Amino acid sequence: MSTPGPRERLLEAARELTYSQGMGVGVDALLKSASVARRSLYEHFGGKDGLLTEVLRRTTAEDEESYHRTMAAAGDDPRARLLAIFDQLTDVVAGPDFRGCRYLAADLALADPDHPAHAITRQYRTDIHDLLEAELVRLGHPTPAQAADQLHLLIEGTLATATTRPTTNPAQAAKSLAEHIINTP
Template sequence: MNGKAETAGPRERLLLAAERLLYSRGGSVGVSALLEEASVARRSLYEHFGGKDGLVAAVLRRTADEDLAWYECALGDGDSPRGRLLTLFDRLDELVSDAGFRGCRYLAIDLAFADRDHPAHAETDAYRRRIRALLVRELEALGHARPEHAAEQLHLLLEGTLVMGATQNHQHPARVARDLAAIVLDG
């Protein structure tokens, strides 16, 4: 465990362990593995989160904030709304080319929990709405004629990049997506 986890209380250790294990192993990771990784008693899981479902939802809320901050930072590298949106795909290329990249955590969770009433789905849906709002904001700043429609197209390119980045070693799907994004932005 890292130093941050060792000095954290049970709630934080559970969040850190779940974030790590859900990303590396997926939603099927068992409660026992989560408890062992966090070095906490089963009681802590239920006291703080009500069970695994509550822990998964809490992890998604937290990672959504972190991931949205990453998107905002990536957009900040551009010099205009168009440049910011295209630069986002350059940053995605770096992300999906990293050896530790395992794909989109939100898609993985959606696939792992088939029950549409699982609390994780509300979190993944909320995350995607925030991504689309961020894209609409940039498209409106660009003066795009159809910002909502273009945001849906760009979002599809983002999600596709994350999926393809997880499945194709040494490929650069973000570069292809960037070329398509330019067409959307100029449309």
């Protein structure tokens, strides 16, 4: 098995360090963790901003796939598929390495509104909203777009609350609220 090249090592280091230490992690720490020269960062990503953007692009794709897997494992019933998300969140926030929502943290840490990472996080939120809305349409919900907004708020609230109040069980509280939203006639 071959050793990952500098590009992959940088991506993995940035993925880990930006989640554990935040988007403000220094370039030197990233380079040291990846065991690469500064030149590799600029050759592959044009700088730290490009690296951060690519990390977010990759993690959003992985997280979207996780939503799809979770929902598929719950079967064909849209109600069960939507509620399965909150069961999965229970496991996610209970994990020993849970540090909150990577995308909220990125949006808060990257002050420049034109930073390319913001386009990635916005698209991710749109994609999750669309996924939720599609299930609500399948369910025959009377206001699927509004209900998707509400469910998305519960998901993001769960991730934020689990970060700031780790001894609570926000995913199960959110699931209870989600049931009300989903069951609205």
